[in-house]
Amino acid sequence: MSVWEYANPKRFMQVSRRVLPLVVGLTVVSLVTGLVWGFFFTPDDFRQGSTVKIIFLHVPTAMMAINAWVMMLVASLIWLIRRHHVSALAAKAAAPVGLTFTLIALLTGAFWGQPMWGTWWAWDPRLTAFLILALFYLGYIALWQAVEDPDTAADLTAVLCMVGSVFAVLSRYAVKFWNQGLHQDSTILKVGEKDPIDVAYYVPLVVCIVGFVLLFVALVLMRTRTEIRARRLSALLARERLA
Amino acid sequence: MMALLLRDLRLAFRAGGGFGLGLAFFLLVAVLVPLGVGPEPATLAKIAPGILWVGALLACLLSLDRIFALDFEDGSLDLLATSPIPLEGVVAVKAFAHWLVTGLPLTVAAPVLGVLLNLAGQGYLWLVVSLAAGTPALSVIGAFGAALTVGVKRGGLLVSLLVLPLYVPTLIFGAEVVKRGATGAEVQVPLLLLAGITAGAVAFLPFAAAAALRVNLR
Amino acid sequence: MMALLLRDLRLAFRAGGGFGLGLAFFLLVAVLVPLGVGPEPATLAKIAPGILWVGALLACLLSLDRIFALDFEDGSLDLLATSPIPLEGVVAVKAFAHWLVTGLPLTVAAPVLGVLLNLAGQGYLWLVVSLAAGTPALSVIGAFGAALTVGVKRGGLLVSLLVLPLYVPTLIFGAEVVKRGATGAEVQVPLLLLAGITAGAVAFLPFAAAAALRVNLR
Amino acid sequence: MIPDLGRYAVAVLSSYGATLALVAAVIALTLWQGRRVKRQLAEVEARQGKAKTDG
Amino acid sequence: MVPQDFHGVFSRGMAWDRAGAMDLVVDTLAVARGGLTVLEGVSFTLAPGQALVLRGPNGVGKTTLLRTLAGLQPAVSGTISVPPESLTYAAHADGLKAVLTVEENLQFWAAIHGVGGVADAMAQMNLSDLRARRAANLSAGQKRRLGLARLLVTGRAIWVLDEPTVSLDAASVALFAGVVRAHLAGGGMVLIATHIDLGLDEAQVLDLTPFKARVAALSDGFDEAFA
Amino acid sequence: MVPQDFHGVFSRGMAWDRAGAMDLVVDTLAVARGGLTVLEGVSFTLAPGQALVLRGPNGVGKTTLLRTLAGLQPAVSGTISVPPESLTYAAHADGLKAVLTVEENLQFWAAIHGVGGVADAMAQMNLSDLRARRAANLSAGQKRRLGLARLLVTGRAIWVLDEPTVSLDAASVALFAGVVRAHLAGGGMVLIATHIDLGLDEAQVLDLTPFKARVAALSDGFDEAFA
Ligand code: HEM
Ligand SMILES: Nc1ncnc2c1ncn2[C@@H]1O[C@H](COP(=O)(O)OP(=O)(O)OP(=O)(O)O)[C@@H](O)[C@H]1O
Ligand SMILES: Nc1ncnc2c1ncn2[C@@H]1O[C@H](COP(=O)(O)OP(=O)(O)OP(=O)(O)O)[C@@H](O)[C@H]1O
Numbered sequence A: 001m002s003v004w005e006y007a008n009p010k011r012f013m014q015v016s017r018r019v020l021p022l023v024v025g026l027t028v029v030s031l032v033t034g035l036v037w038g039f040f041f042t043p044d045d046f047r048q049g050s051t052v053k054i055i056f057l058h059v060p061t062a063m064m065a066i067n068a069w070v071m072m073l074v075a076s077l078i079w080l081i082r083r084h085h086v087s088a089l090a091a092k093a094a095a096p097v098g099l100t101f102t103l104i105a106l107l108t109g110a111f112w113g114q115p116m117w118g119t120w121w122a123w124d125p126r127l128t129a130f131l132i133l134a135l136f137y138l139g140y141i142a143l144w145q146a147v148e149d150p151d152t153a154a155d156l157t158a159v160l161c162m163v164g165s166v167f168a169v170l171s172r173y174a175v176k177f178w179n180q181g182l183h184q185d186s187t188i189l190k191v192g193e194k195d196p197i198d199v200a201y202y203v204p205l206v207v208c209i210v211g212f213v214l215l216f217v218a219l220v221l222m223r224t225r226t227e228i229r230a231r232r233l234s235a236l237l238a239r240e241r242l243a
Numbered sequence B, C: 001m002m003a004l005l006l007r008d009l010r011l012a013f014r015a016g017g018g019f020g021l022g023l024a025f026f027l028l029v030a031v032l033v034p035l036g037v038g039p040e041p042a043t044l045a046k047i048a049p050g051i052l053w054v055g056a057l058l059a060c061l062l063s064l065d066r067i068f069a070l071d072f073e074d075g076s077l078d079l080l081a082t083s084p085i086p087l088e089g090v091v092a093v094k095a096f097a098h099w100l101v102t103g104l105p106l107t108v109a110a111p112v113l114g115v116l117l118n119l120a121g122q123g124y125l126w127l128v129v130s131l132a133a134g135t136p137a138l139s140v141i142g143a144f145g146a147a148l149t150v151g152v153k154r155g156g157l158l159v160s161l162l163v164l165p166l167y168v169p170t171l172i173f174g175a176e177v178v179k180r181g182a183t184g185a186e187v188q189v190p191l192l193l194l195a196g197i198t199a200g201a202v203a204f205l206p207f208a209a210a211a212a213l214r215v216n217l218r
Numbered sequence D: 001m002i003p004d005l006g007r008y009a010v011a012v013l014s015s016y017g018a019t020l021a022l023v024a025a026v027i028a029l030t031l032w033q034g035r036r037v038k039r040q041l042a043e044v045e046a047r048q049g050k051a052k053t054d055g
Numbered sequence E, F: 001m002v003p004q005d006f007h008g009v010f011s012r013g014m015a016w017d018r019a020g021a022m023d024l025v026v027d028t029l030a031v032a033r034g035g036l037t038v039l040e041g042v043s044f045t046l047a048p049g050q051a052l053v054l055r056g057p058n059g060v061g062k063t064t065l066l067r068t069l070a071g072l073q074p075a076v077s078g079t080i081s082v083p084p085e086s087l088t089y090a091a092h093a094d095g096l097k098a099v100l101t102v103e104e105n106l107q108f109w110a111a112i113h114g115v116g117g118v119a120d121a122m123a124q125m126n127l128s129d130l131r132a133r134r135a136a137n138l139s140a141g142q143k144r145r146l147g148l149a150r151l152l153v154t155g156r157a158i159w160v161l162d163e164p165t166v167s168l169d170a171a172s173v174a175l176f177a178g179v180v181r182a183h184l185a186g187g188g189m190v191l192i193a194t195h196i197d198l199g200l201d202e203a204q205v206l207d208l209t210p211f212k213a214r215v216a217a218l219s220d221g222f223d224e225a226f227a
């Protein structure tokens, strides 16, 4: 049996129904653990004071915002090449979740930036590229909404997602080149290097990252199930009218 | 293909065809911004490169829906799709016609508007050069956006939303060329990058746009 | 008339109706300008009031062609003209619907975009107040422009050209209110003038617009 | 109960508040849409005398 | 063009004699399109319960005449006498909104004219099954039926119809003829420009060919260019 | 939908068998609109010199079938075999540019297809007098004649026409029938969807009503939603 079997809507509904409670349970456990740990049981940083607590929100959502787009890109390619409806609908389902994570990262970053950098917003390369990503999400969602026929919309948004990804990467280099930034580079993934982040933050941060990943998976599964049902609903209604 | 180019140009020059409107919009932006921002020469000189590029970009943007929408509505696009010309060729020709009608006049007229915004001395040359190198990319990217939204009635704003993020790299490098040029700094790197974007967009986007058109004609 | 208002709002909220697109465009301008101009906070703070007003104005402008053109193309306007509702009422209702769909959301969202442009502390309040007082004028003036060009296919750019000069006083006083507000100066005079423009436009322009529509339907 | 956040209380609390609000909003939207579509589908299936599918 | 009423710029510029009987009376009317008079000397009277079919080859000026009667453009000369607010016009463009459903489209026009009867109108034009379908998803003929159903919710007595049966199949044409007959029986009046046979035998027929305007030989002088 | 050729996204996604005889062969074709199959099991063959008239009530799927044959949308199943680049389509929308003259409009399509004969086409469709008139200033029927004249300058053998005689008067319909006969005599093929009688007695007639897709009983399971 190939993996593509799971792209069959019926099969997907069956499997996802069984998997979903598990995913939801794990999500709740890890998110609650991570956030409670992060909020209540971490010490203040000697430089940043209590604002370090924002890291447990900001970093996971910022990562997931980017990963969600990557997932949409993969799903779009699968739709274009293999014509699996589930994968087109999964891309559609992921976009609002990705946009929400993008907004959370923007907001928490702004709340963090006010005490740390003395400004809500700066035109730093990373921040700017991230804002542009938010625009791509908006355009993508707007295109899904504007086109009526579902297959047409799936094709068009898939093409947009592909082209958009190229330009998203380009934008990132463009803004980097345009201004050197305030925002730090990757640090968390460099455990063992000279200035690693303290374990007291590292462990709850990892729990939070896992929690947000699971939250994303759970929401996308639920939303994909809804999209599939909506397609069946419109098919049934259409047949009813024809009869 | 030549016939298509000539027809598009002819349509643009006939009454209501929109030639010169892009230019007029560009002029209006250059006039409105000082009205909104205030007249201090130093401030204006500082923001001139950016505003001129943003103005050129918006002027391009506003004429995008003419690229395919009219032909879609009156059925010409169906007929072109069943004609001997490949749809990729149709897209390329129409993007080129759009550039001739919008980008080229903007490039030529830009120095005059630079005066309104108090652009610094050496900036004028680089303004023209950067627009010449960058506006073709604006037309091609715009044609792609127009192809995506051709089925959507009065999709003007939707096109803007889809296309503007794609315009960002072109804008940044274009404005950077002018900014550096105006202060006498080295312009080679951003200019090469700008040319690279244009080359890439012209080479690949017609295919994506033709794909989108086919989906929309279905 | 209520039925017309409800229908216009419903059309705006249905797929492809364009609600929220004006907002998105406003956001895009607020993002593009810093990208073009460069990131220095002091420069941005200085131009913020002007750019925010120019952005709001362009966002209004781009949605103007939806006011009458769709109804003209599908023949609804002919039918409305022979209906019991006076054409002046049709214009007023449609301008109001346009404001609800464009001007109102812009006003509400403007403070957030002020952050991107580094608007100074007290400016936020006056930004909202000036937009609330000025955007109705933008919609009514825009409806007049749209009525003038309703016969022109894809007349988007032409409308811009006609309407932008009419927008100038609104822009100047609106931006002035924000500028003074941001620096803590007295705002009463420009604010009153702004309100005066709005009142005048709302009182008289529907008649002019209805006249233009009649000519175009002929 | 709430730990002492010092002078950054506003930043930290509003971050958590905003995050929770936005997360709650997507979850609510997802559940609401899910329920609505599920209910409509059940209605139509019942009307058409179809075996109730669920997946 | 008579210099009257600002030529229809600041008000509906019809040379209508608003007072008058219930009849539609057209007297030595001349109509123009694109600055050229296309028909002249057209006269007829339509009394309640009567139908008139306008015929004539392509380009003779049927559409122009109907638009003039509907008050959408001014007459060159002659008079039109019509009871106020009693006329409705249906042209090629149906005025349908693609994103609204069949029912919503009709409800809107019913509300505008302050009358009801949407369900009845849908039943008469055989649209009840399609009531929840969006207009975008109708076939050409179904759209046309919806456009004609609009007439029934205007509550107006005089219907002015420009090629109403375009893209209708034979069954729908018969259905429409039935609707027209019912309207006439209720004291309505119908004016139809068409090229095909509608099966409305009771209707009078007016061929417009004889009224074609002679092309006025432009002599010297510029005044004629400003008719 | 067969996963072939990127489903018409990256190339014209027709299940066309491009090699083949000069005939147009349609075999057990099923076509869909809005995700629903509207017609199925349609088969016919059209040889040079033959005409086929498609009939059927409003909404049966004539337009959908013709668009599929023209390659503008993919077939659900079945095959269409047509010689490459030999087909041209004329729909309700004429593809005319309002600001170009009659002659310029035709010249454009002639140039696109690399053939001449504009003057001849205008003469055949009785447009010579209107050659310098802009398309915006034509009446509905004159526009239609111009749209049909375009067929003559494509040089294509197979004409696929959707209600070609809408708004034409009787004389123009006869004129058009003559043009179709001449095309057939020259070895062309014509496929016409229409509700009215064109006077083309030699044409075969295919009523599409029997091919209406049975409403597939959706059982349980979600796969049917993605037919
Ligand atoms: C509006 C403002 C901000 C935005 C839009 C933003 C955006 C981002 C993005 C896009 C990432 C990258 C995630 C990834 O690559 O996977 C990130 C990571 C991060 N941000 Fe921010 N950020 C903002 C403000 C801040 C502030 C004020 C701080 C702290 C002083 C901060 C600290 C971090 C840290 C520690 C990371 C993790 C870096 C890593 O190891 O990958 N951010 N942020
Ligand atoms: N702007 C214009 N300038 C000059 N002549 C015009 C203009 N517009 C239309 N005409 C001509 O006016 C005449 C009347 O047109 P009209 O549309 O009223 O004809 P019609 O009787 O409705 O024809 P059809 O049956 O084809 O619809 C036509 O001969 C047309 O060519
Ligand atoms: N998006 C859609 N979703 C569902 N059904 C649709 C959609 N679009 C059209 N239909 C239906 O598909 C059917 C076929 O339409 P089509 O236009 O092919 O009919 P037609 O035979 O050309 O009719 P006409 O003679 O009225 O032109 C119609 O019943 C129509 O209502």
Ligand SMILES: [Mg+2]
Residues within 6 Å of the ligand: E062, E063, E064, E162, F139, F140, F141
């Ligand atoms: Mg006519």
Ligand SMILES: [Mg+2]
Residues within 6 Å of the ligand: E139, E140, E141, F062, F063, F064, F162
């Ligand atoms: Mg049809």
